[in-house]
Amino acid sequence: MTEDKLKKIKAKKSAAQTEQKTRIEGLKVLPLKVNLDSRGYLFEIIHNYDMPKFGQIYVVGNPTKGTIRTFHKHKILWDYFCIIKGSAKFIFVDDRKDSPSFQQQETVVLSEKSPKLIFVPPGVYHGLMSLEDNTVMVSVATEVYNKEKPDEVRIPPDSFGNLWE
Secondary structure, X not given: OOHHHHHHHHHHHHHHOOOEOOOOOOOEEEEOOEEEXXXXXXXXXXXXXXXXXXXXXXXXXXXXXXXXXXXXXXOOOOEEEEEEEOEXXXXXXXXXXXXXXXXXXXXXXXXXXXXXXXEEOOOEEEEEEEOOOOEEEEEEEOOOOOOOOOOOEEOOOOEOEOOOO
């Protein structure tokens, strides 16, 4: 694909979608355009030009409302999250000492009823709690998971207080 064609695609996409502002530098929430017709609906989640590189895709299922998956951050990896069934509350805390938003917190709720994509930069702690039974998330990462040397730092769910109520 030529550079000009790529610029046109990005410009068209950005005109159709307005990113939600967050308190954390580099953390983005992008509403996804839903195409609806008599056959049903379709929405695109992410493209190769939306991310620095592609690693792998995960599907994460939480069978029970209130399931909490927290807190971890990455040194290199970017995460991209989209809820495709149910809903979830995400909490983010910036742990990058050189960031203008260091130690800022952000809460975002995603739902299948209004699809959005969250861009999570390295160095930002993140976790989620399912708000409905059978919540399903698509997670895209810029790195392939390395079982011997995972790019993650994990901390307990209450590390920032009780944020899950």
